[in-house]
Amino acid sequence: MTKIGIIGAGQLGQMLGYAAKAIDAECIFLDPNKNSPAKSAGKVLNYAFNDIEGIKKLSSMVDIITYEFENVPVEAINTLDTKFVFPGSKALEIAQDRLKEKKLFESLGIPVAKYKEINSLSDLKNTSSEIGYPFILKTRRFGYDGKGQIIINTQADIMDAWSQVEGHQLIAEKMIKFDYEVSAIGARNISGDTASYSLTQNSHKQGILRTSITAIDNQKITEKAYKFHNKLLTNLNYVGVLALELFVVEGELLANEFAPRVHNSGHWTIEGANSSQFENHLRAILDLKLGDTSNRGFIGMENLIGFIPNSLIDLNPNKYFVHDYGKSARPGRKLGHVTVVADTQEERLQRLQKIQAILEDKNIN
Numbered sequence: 001m002t003k004i005g006i007i008g009a010g011q012l013g014q015m016l017g018y019a020a021k022a023i024d025a026e027c028i029f030l031d032p033n034k035n036s037p038a039k040s041a042g043k044v045l046n047y048a049f050n051d052i053e054g055i056k057k058l059s060s061m062v063d064i065i066t067y068e069f070e071n072v073p074v075e076a077i078n079t080l081d082t083k084f085v086f087p088g089s090k091a092l093e094i095a096q097d098r099l100k101e102k103k104l105f106e107s108l109g110i111p112v113a114k115y116k117e118i119n120s121l122s123d124l125k126n127t128s129s130e131i132g133y134p135f136i137l138k139t140r141r142f143g144y145d146g147k148g149q150i151i152i153n154t155q156a157d158i159m160d161a162w163s164q165v166e167g168h169q170l171i172a173e174k175m176i177k178f179d180y181e182v183s184a185i186g187a188r189n190i191s192g193d194t195a196s197y198s199l200t201q202n203s204h205k206q207g208i209l210r211t212s213i214t215a216i217d218n219q220k221i222t223e224k225a226y227k228f229h230n231k232l233l234t235n236l237n238y239v240g241v242l243a244l245e246l247f248v249v250e251g252e253l254l255a256n257e258f259a260p261r262v263h264n265s266g267h268w269t270i271e272g273a274n275s276s277q278f279e280n281h282l283r284a285i286l287d288l289k290l291g292d293t294s295n296r297g298f299i300g301m302e303n304l305i306g307f308i309p310n311s312l313i314d315l316n317p318n319k320y321f322v323h324d325y326g327k328s329a330r331p332g333r334k335l336g337h338v339t340v341v342a343d344t345q346e347e348r349l350q351r352l353q354k355i356q357a358i359l360e361d362k363n364i365n
Contacts (some may be wrong), residue, residue: 002028005062007049007076009038011325011334012068012262012278015270017041019278020039023288028056037325050076059084066285070095070260071142086190086285087238091260092108094236098171098257099142107254108231110254114245118170119351128155131174135162140149140169147357149207152174176254178247181215184225187241187280188233190287195280196226197273197293200265202245209334211352212265214272214299215345224253233257241266241281264303264334271321271339272299297341298348302355304336309358312338 002025009031017027018041019077027042034046048055050073054256059065067077067087070092077089094100105112107258114131127135128201137147142172150161152172181204186196198214199222229244243263251260266277275283275291284291307329312322321339338355342348 002286003028003062004067004285005030005033005058005065006038007055007058007065007072008068009033009044010068011327011336012036013038014041014278014325015123015267015278016066016262020282021278022279023282023286025103025282025286028058028061030054035328036188037327040326042119045181049073051163052079053074053077056311064285065334066281067092068261080159084283087153087242087260088237088239091236091238091242092182095260096141097169098138098173099169102171102278103255104232104235108228108235108254111229111253113176114174121158121166124158124162124170124172126153129356131172133137133174135172136175137165137170137172139165140171145222147167176247176249178249178254180252181256181273182221182242183212184229184246184270185263185266185269185277185288186226186229186233186239186293187256187277187284188238189284189290190239193290194230194233194295195290197266197269198295198299199225199276200268206332208303209333210303210305211356212270212301213269213348213352214295219250219253221251221253221328222249228253228255240284241277264337267323268299268301268339269293270323272296272341297343298345299339299341300348300352300357301337301339302352303334304338304359305334306331308335309361312355312357315354320355 004027006027006029011027013016013029014037017038020027029038029044030047032048055076072091074089094104099117102112102115116127116130134153137150137152181199181202188194199216200212203211241257241262247254262277262281270275273293280291324336327335340351
């Protein structure tokens with residue numbers, strides 16, 4: 001049986017571990033958290049992510065290594081044979097730094113919002129003259145789910161913002177009034193074969209993904225999104241699943257960021273596609289034939305943030321696919337998701353609205 005090492009044992013690792021069974025493989029994880037979600041899917045080695053001895057132990061137990069989040073220390077990955085770990089460290093290093101990410105997009109002709117590197121308070125004070133108000137001040141590293149971001153509306157906001165992030169590497173980005181956000185998710189295996197999923201439309205609240213739906217009707221947008229996606233795959237000589245987030249602005253696309261891993265907006269593929277993003281990530285790094293990415297209907301996904309109402313479990317399991325990651329509840333934490341697969345757009349909407357009503361009812365346990 002093929003053994004796959006995964007750095008990180010959160011819910012993405014958990015879902016990779018479950019998917020491994022479909023291709024007769026086993027996952028072994030590395031994560032300092034002794035109660036990580038992926039412990040239900042395989043053995044977890046409890047080491048820090050930058051513990052070289054732990055990385056070496058993992059590598060001695062498996063045939064190949066991947067990772068489930070993009071803040072894995074690049075230095076740790078670089079201790080491994082480049083033919084042994086996918087995606088490669090180049091993609092990881094760029095995805096960890098918003099400035100490097102913007103520069104890569106620009107070098108490939110992928111449009112981005114106006115931005116500016118911030119190295120001092122003086123740089124920040126002069127930003128409005130270059131990109132205008134409002135703009136978002138972001139830490140270049142370790143930002144996710146809206147963390148490390150401050151909206152600057154006027155000059156009066158600058159000193160308070162600076163006091164919060166001084167000492168960090170920073171970037172300022174023009175705040176975009178977009179129509180909606182989409183994510184392009186696809187896989188590339190070692191041989192260079194690719195497979196793409198339906199373009200997914202996403203909705204966020206407080207910087208956290210809440211709802212994703214498939215079947216974007218605009219063919220022009222879909223083709224352009226995957227043209228950009230394929231440019232990234234080729235330039236990075238990428239292996240595995242990559243997610244590219246884009247803003248749609250009056251029919252045009254602006255790149256937001258990419259993730260060198262399986263992605264929250266693709267969780268719907270477990271029930272909604274013939275081969276999930278998790279299975280295809282593993283197929284890609286093992287250089288197997290990629291699975292069928294076509295949809296099984298009209299699909300929607302709702303994230304479960306902060307709590308999971310008991311009443312969700314009572315819904316028809318053939319219509320509502322509830323995933324509980326086994327994490328302890330706390331505000332703002334992703335605890336699970338629910339996927340619906342419907343025959344029509346209207347039926348999908350009704351099911352998502354039912355889930356949302358349950359989540360919004362504060363009286364439901």
